[in-house]
Amino acid sequence: MAKYQLLVVTNPVEGREDEYNDWYDNQHLADVIAMDGYTAAKRYTVTALMGDKPAGTYAAVYEMETEDPITAFESLGKAMDAGTMYISDAMDPVRLSVSLLTPIG
Secondary structure (H helix, E strand, O other): OOEEEEEEEEOEOOOOHHHHHHHHHHHHHHHHHOOOOEEEEEEEEOOOOOOOOOOOOEEEEEEEEOOOHHHHHHHHHHHHHHOOOOOOOOEOOOOOEEEEEOOOO
16 A cells, blocks of 8 residues: 555634644544544644745644545545534634645655
């Protein structure tokens, strides 16, 4: 199986940072890891050292092992739409970015 990483940069809604971090650390990471194709996850705070201001204040990197990373990513959206994966309204739904990292070589 091929290995990929999914980089998700997000922000809490103003004034709800504690709630956002509790949900992300104690529910969301485990919900994603339970999905097919996802094997591990780790969260980070984001600090800009050069260039433009980053898209968010927090980042999560999800490790993936799959032959089809797009389908694995789309399965997250389907779970959210079906109501089987809860997304806290303490996460800002506008200020976020999602990137697929594909190894080179």
